[in-house]
Amino acid sequence: MAFPMGHGTKVVLVLLGITLFSIGAQCAPIGSRRALAGEPVFDVTTYGAKGDGRADGALAFIKAWKEACAATGAVTLRIPKGDFMVGKVVFNGPCTANPITIDLQGVVLQTKDPSAMSGNEPAMLINDVTGVTLSGGGTVDGQGAAVWKYNDGKTLLPISLMFSKAKKCAVDGVNFLNAKGVHLKVTGSEEVSISNVKVTAPDESPNTDGIVISNSNRITVTNCNIGTGDDCVAIGDTNVGVNVSQVTCGPGHGLSVGSLGKRTNEGDVKDIRVWNCTCTGTTNGVRIKTYRASPILKATNIVFDDIIMNAVKNPVLIDQHYDSKNKKEPSNVHISDVHFTNIRGTTISQAPVALNCSDAFPCDAVELNNIDLVPAPESKFKTVTSICANTKFALLGKSVNPAGCEAVDAAAATVGHAVNTVTDSVSAAAFATSDAAGAAAEIAAQADQEVAHELADIDHF
């Protein structure tokens, strides 16, 4: 009796399984079609992803993407609530479907296994697409804590999500957590908008930049909250037309243009606007960083406006000696038409404004206007100053606090086309070993700390 019964149960289960599977396969798009007014929905669970935090869903993600991509009209790829463990995921185009919404409601848990990807290749890549929006309120969790210890400053760890060759794409309302390396990178792309994104990683996590943009045109970043162990936003080489606004940054290394000039194949950067942002407890506020011994490049028409600094170490910084300890040749990045306006708040350093430009190509047509930076209560420096080396001002406003740039060259204190070069005195002081004891030694020690810090901070972008 028992034997045939068991046998029968098995058959029923198998039949039931087939029935459930076919209902599932048909129902998912139909049910969602109702929900999203006609848009077919490709749900990764229909393709075998589990959402149990353990099974690798990468293949299911890719299968769902392939079908979504090959459809026509508007489609949605859904990652529902649940924890979806994945290895490397590539969403390749070009697609016939357009627009494509990637509706990330759950959590993408990127594998902790460092051997699953090499170097800084992206854990998740969206490539060669038009009209893709990633949204849905979910989270991309890089689980980086497991591998940060392998960051030796040279080998880069994987980027959590990268868009490449993307046009008219968006990331809106998504969280990024603990990337192994960079959280979100946009490269070789145009018209990409990033909004309502939250990035969270510990202060001490190495090279975990929030958003990195390179080689792209017309990119906007707005209304984002970023706290990481490296730059909150890094606008790297070969970008034209990048607008960053309403970003709160901290902890982290600030809002950066650069680094520029590390590689020989980089192109110019122009038309960059960073405004209405707040930096809190960051090492830098707004900065432009370029390497020494760089190729000849231009970085021009760069505006930093309406920025609030809370206990920031280097609120306003041009550093053309970035990560260049062993390089003698000056930077060949020609920085011009740069505006630092309406920047106020507190600092923990002695020189909250430092424009350390290149000996080869002094910064040209720089505006400093309506700056008010005072020591934070916790700062050990009770007085502050500005340092401007190799900087030619187009406009040096009257309300620049702290003073310093004006003091070096009286002509520069008035509004107009003043030229200000103080390289020799300032750098001599910083690098003096014997003649200037006391104060100079302290500055030198500080400079060394900067170098040590920047070495820990080699971000390669």
Ligand SMILES: *[C@@H]1O[C@H](CO)[C@@H](O)[C@H](O)[C@H]1NC(C)=O
């Ligand atoms: C950036 O802002 C400027 C000035 O508001 C505007 O002219 C430009 O079109 C904007 N660029 C993008 C990519 O939104």
Ligand SMILES: *[C@@H]1O[C@H](CO)[C@@H](O)[C@H](O)[C@H]1NC(C)=O
């Ligand atoms: C500046 O940002 C705040 C929120 O971060 C927003 O409420 C305000 O409208 C923005 N102002 C401008 C001029 O964009």
Ligand SMILES: *[C@@H]1O[C@H](CO)[C@@H](O)[C@H](O)[C@H]1NC(C)=O
């Ligand atoms: C700017 O240059 C001066 C002089 O070389 C140096 O002391 C200072 O540390 C530099 N500032 C930064 C933030 O790099």
